[in-house]
Amino acid sequence: MSGRPIIVFDSGVGGLTVLRELRVRMPDRRYLYVVDDAAFPYGDWDEDALKARILSLFGSLVDAHAPLAVVIACNTASTLVLPDLRARFDIPFVGTVPAIKPAAEQTRSGLVSVLATPGTVRRDYTRGLIESFARDCAVELVGASRLAAMAEAHLRGGALDPDALRAEIAPCFVERDGRRTDIVVLACTHYPFLVGAFRKVAPWPVDWLDPAEAIARQAAKVIGHTAPDLPEGFDRAVFTAGPPDYATRRLVHGFGLTAQG
Ligand code: DGL
Numbered sequence: 603m604s605g606r607p608i609i610v611f612d613s614g615v616g617g618l619t620v621l622r623e624l625r626v627r628m629p630d631r632r633y634l635y636v637v638d639d640a641a642f643p644y645g646d647w648d649e650d651a652l653k654a655r656i657l658s659l660f661g662s663l664v665d666a667h668a669p670l671a672v673v674i675a676c677n678t679a680s681t682l683v684l685p686d687l688r689a690r691f692d693i694p695f696v697g698t699v700p701a702i703k704p705a706a707e708q709t710r711s712g713l714v715s716v717l718a719t720p721g722t723v724r725r726d727y728t729r730g731l732i733e734s735f736a737r738d739c740a741v742e743l744v745g746a747s748r749l750a751a752m753a754e755a756h757l758r759g760g761a762l763d764p765d766a767l768r769a770e771i772a773p774c775f776v777e778r779d780g781r782r783t784d785i786v787v788l789a790c791t792h793y794p795f796l797v798g799a800f801r802k803v804a805p806w807p808v809d810w811l812d813p814a815e816a817i818a819r820q821a822a823k824v825i826g827h828t829a830p831d832l833p834e835g836f837d838r839a840v841f842t843a844g845p846p847d848y849a850t851r852r853l854v855h856g857f858g859l860t861a862q863g
Contacts, residue, residue, distance in 0.1 A: 606670040607634040607837075608825070609663060613644040614754050616792030617675030618857050620698060623818035624673065625858075628825065633837040634667055635859050640842040643750050644678040645719030645790075652721075656683045657690065659842070664691050671825050673817065674698060677789050678719045681727040696821045700728055700789035701813040706736035708809065711781040713740050715774035718789035720745035728789075740778065746770045746790075753792035756799075758849040767796070768803040775805050787811045836860040
């Protein structure tokens with residue numbers, strides 16, 4: 603195996619919420635965190651253009667790094683391109699898709715909301731998950747256009763505007779026939795970074811479902827137990843927009859990553 607990395611991929615820093623759980627499950631692995639920041643945010647992209655971009659990017663990444671496996675730590679990408687990636691490359695791809703099944707199993711009120719990017723909300727894949735697993739629930743799909751960028755800024759030290767946050771999450775909170783939404787699925791990997799702030803501005807308490815731990819469990823299952831081989835030194839983060847600024851370098855350093863352009 604000798605140091606073949608697990609690639610963890612996102613359009614921004616959201617995938618770090620998945621990376622930290624992967625490290626808990628598989629501490630002996632080498633990780634390569636790949637940020638497609640040149641294309642951030644993915645939420646507003648045309649589907650065909652985004653699919654072509656990600657497939658071509660992985661052509662180069664797989665050639666250059668021979669990864670052991672890839673974790674697409676991004677719902678907006680996974681719900682679009684996961685089947686094509688699996689068909690094209692002969693390595694395991696683990697995706698991040700909205701946790702609609704566990705939400706439907708756990709809700710008591712039957713009112714569940716999915717907080718995602720506008721792209722994830724539009725996907726047939728997401729609608730298919732609702733059809734397959736949440737037919738008995740009322741599922742509210744909420745495409746938030748600003749939250750991923752707010753998370754990016756917040757992690758680099760920027761202040762959060764509570765009114766803007768409140769407005770973005772407000773459509774998640776539904777009251778119907780004396781019942782209320784009791785679960786909000788965090789269906790964008792950036793959002794767990796904001797969950798403390800969400801709790802402060804939410805009109806009532808709900809469970810915020812973060813699938814990162816389940817993704818890490820699935821990744822560990824798929825990758826299996828090969829000999830541990832943690833090489834010395836930090837894992838790396840690479841950025842499609844080129845060398846990142848100081849705030850970003852410092853941020854990823856806090857997650858045990860050395861930034862490279
Ligand atoms: N982190 C990504 C996701 O899980 C999306 C962020 C974006 O590019 O809009 O969907």
